[in-house]
Amino acid sequence: MTAVTVDGKPPAPDDTGGGDDVESHVDRRAVLRTVSRGTGATAVALAAGGGLGGVVAGLLPSSASASASASATASASASATAGGGRADAALDIQILQTAASLETLMIDLYAAALGSGPLGLAAPPAVAIAAMTDPAARTTLVKLLTDAQAHHREHRLAFQSRTTELGGKEQTAANPKYASGVASADVSSPDRMVDYAAVLEKILTDTYVLDLTLVENVKAKETLASVMAVEAQHLAVFRAVGALMRDDLGQLAKIPIGNDLVNLPPTLAAAAFPKALEEITSVAEPASGAVP
Amino acid sequence: MSGGLTRRRFLGAGVGAAAVAAGAAACGGGGGGDGASDTTVATVPRLTGDLAVADLAARLENLAIATYDGLLATTEAGTLGAVPAVVAAVIATAHAQHTEHLAVWNGVLRAAGQPEVTTADAGLAPTLDGMRAEVTDVGGALRLVLLVEEILSDTYLKAIPTLVDKESVQAAALILVTDQQHQAIVRFALGENPAPEPLQIPDKAAS
Numbered sequence: 001m002t003a004v005t006v007d008g009k010p011p012a013p014d015d016t017g018g019g020d021d022v023e024s025h026v027d028r029r030a031v032l033r034t035v036s037r038g039t040g041a042t043a044v045a046l047a048a049g050g051g052l053g054g055v056v057a058g059l060l061p062s063s064a065s066a067s068a069s070a071s072a073t074a075s076a077s078a079s080a081t082a083g084g085g086r087a088d089a090a091l092d093i094q095i096l097q098t099a100a101s102l103e104t105l106m107i108d109l110y111a112a113a114l115g116s117g118p119l120g121l122a123a124p125p126a127v128a129i130a131a132m133t134d135p136a137a138r139t140t141l142v143k144l145l146t147d148a149q150a151h152h153r154e155h156r157l158a159f160q161s162r163t164t165e166l167g168g169k170e171q172t173a174a175n176p177k178y179a180s181g182v183a184s185a186d187v188s189s190p191d192r193m194v195d196y197a198a199v200l201e202k203i204l205t206d207t208y209v210l211d212l213t214l215v216e217n218v219k220a221k222e223t224l225a226s227v228m229a230v231e232a233q234h235l236a237v238f239r240a241v242g243a244l245m246r247d248d249l250g251q252l253a254k255i256p257i258g259n260d261l262v263n264l265p266p267t268l269a270a271a272a273f274p275k276a277l278e279e280i281t282s283v284a285e286p287a288s289g290a291v292p
Numbered sequence: 293m294s295g296g297l298t299r300r301r302f303l304g305a306g307v308g309a310a311a312v313a314a315g316a317a318a319c320g321g322g323g324g325g326d327g328a329s330d331t332t333v334a335t336v337p338r339l340t341g342d343l344a345v346a347d348l349a350a351r352l353e354n355l356a357i358a359t360y361d362g363l364l365a366t367t368e369a370g371t372l373g374a375v376p377a378v379v380a381a382v383i384a385t386a387h388a389q390h391t392e393h394l395a396v397w398n399g400v401l402r403a404a405g406q407p408e409v410t411t412a413d414a415g416l417a418p419t420l421d422g423m424r425a426e427v428t429d430v431g432g433a434l435r436l437v438l439l440v441e442e443i444l445s446d447t448y449l450k451a452i453p454t455l456v457d458k459e460s461v462q463a464a465a466l467i468l469v470t471d472q473q474h475q476a477i478v479r480f481a482l483g484e485n486p487a488p489e490p491l492q493i494p495d496k497a498a499s
Contacts, residue, residue, distance in 0.1 A: 210462075212461050212462070212465050213461050226492045229468055230490060232468070233487035255484070255486075261376045269477065277392065
């Protein structure tokens with residue numbers, strides 16, 4: 001099986017496509033600077049972790065650590081301060097709107113797989129899933145996709161609600177940075193569909209991890225953390241199902257697993273949670289899904 | 293970050309507290325400053341803010357490690373009967389990852405001049421030890437693992453919005469992600485829906 005990327009092409013080892021590959025330590029002040037200027041520019045300046053933060057950074061995986069100089073933070077801080085509370089709220093709104101746009105992306109992807117998208121049951125992933133020969137595995141995959149889609153609907157509602165509470169407009173569209181890639185992705189087999197779902201769930205998870213370091217509003221933080229936790233579960237599940245399919249054990253991707261528990265490979269654990277601390281590989285930057 | 297508390301001021305406060313607390317550790321304190329003598333308590337500030345979260349997190353990571361040590365010993369002894377390979381692998385992998393998580397928080401505490409936390413949360417350990425002693429089968433072992441992961445996850449979920457230092461936020465978030473992944477696969481092994489709720493509510497958070 002060939003791994004897929006967000007744009008449907010085979011990935012480079014560290015490329016999930018579409019998003020901005022960044023060191024995960026994005027400096028809020030640098031992002032705020034662009035918000036307060038009213039630009040849509042991507043701001044992913046890196047900041048060194050001084051003090052206690054620097055200690056944590058040293059213990060995190062290299063790709064999730066700060067690496068640039070502290071001067072980046074210092075030079076950005078003055079203009080960020082000038083933006084004041086309005087800039088804080090503006091960035092929070094952008095983050096929430098982008099989060100809603102990512103949720104729509106997932107809802108649309110899973111709609112295609114479930115035959116409820118624009119192409120109906122003729123959508124390639126829906127055709128492929130319908131053709132799965134093992135009924136338990138097919139039923140389970142449909143259930144996982146259905147539940148995940150329902151979760152993403154609730155996540156979108158939560159993000160939209162937080163957005164309007166802060167005075168922003170609801171984002172109802174899919175994230176434009178990723179939408180075309182998702183629409184054209186080759187998800188014409190169950191294993192490709194599952195792998196692609198994992199790629200996108202990883203992008204959402206990574207994005208929300210990073211957003212938590214940027215957002216100021218407490219309710220927004222609570223929502224992001226709560227949603228991020230569920231995306232992490234989706235990610236583990238799709239990784240596990242994908243691993244079983246790669247090992248020609250797709251028939252074991254069933255709920256309940258029952259007596260087949262003994263037949264699950266021990267490698268499933270490392271497939272589902274490969275690292276103690278996930279490396280942040282691709283994120284949707286705050287402006288990418290903001291309402292213009 | 294929020295509250296006007298700069299990282300430098302935060303670090304300064306932590307170091308200052310550590311200097312005062314140093315004597316308490318020798319009196320049997322540490323791990324949060326509790327348990328010192330009456331005389332000492334008056335002069336030792338309790339850990340607050342991010343350091344208090346780091347202390348709690350370290351105690352819980354030790355709790356997970358100790359619980360899984362006990363479960364792994366039980367499985368190796370054959371007490372639970374035949375243990376599916378995937379179950380042993382899930383527990384062993386989660387154990388190793390919690391050890392890494394513990395190192396993160398102990399690194400934070402050490403850098404702030406606080407003693408590392410090497411023991412499990414005293415409030416929860418007796419309860420979980422008792423539950424572990426009553427585990428008689430694989431299903432029971434998985435249930436206990438799920439409970440531990442829920443406690444840790446919910447604690448991080450509750451703590452994240454309170455953290456000031458953004459790299460502590462990031463560390464807690466990354467650890468929460470992993471603990472949620474543990475939960476999902478444990479539920480799958482139990483035959484349950486691996487992601488049952490649309491939103492995670494921290495109703496099992498420790499404090």
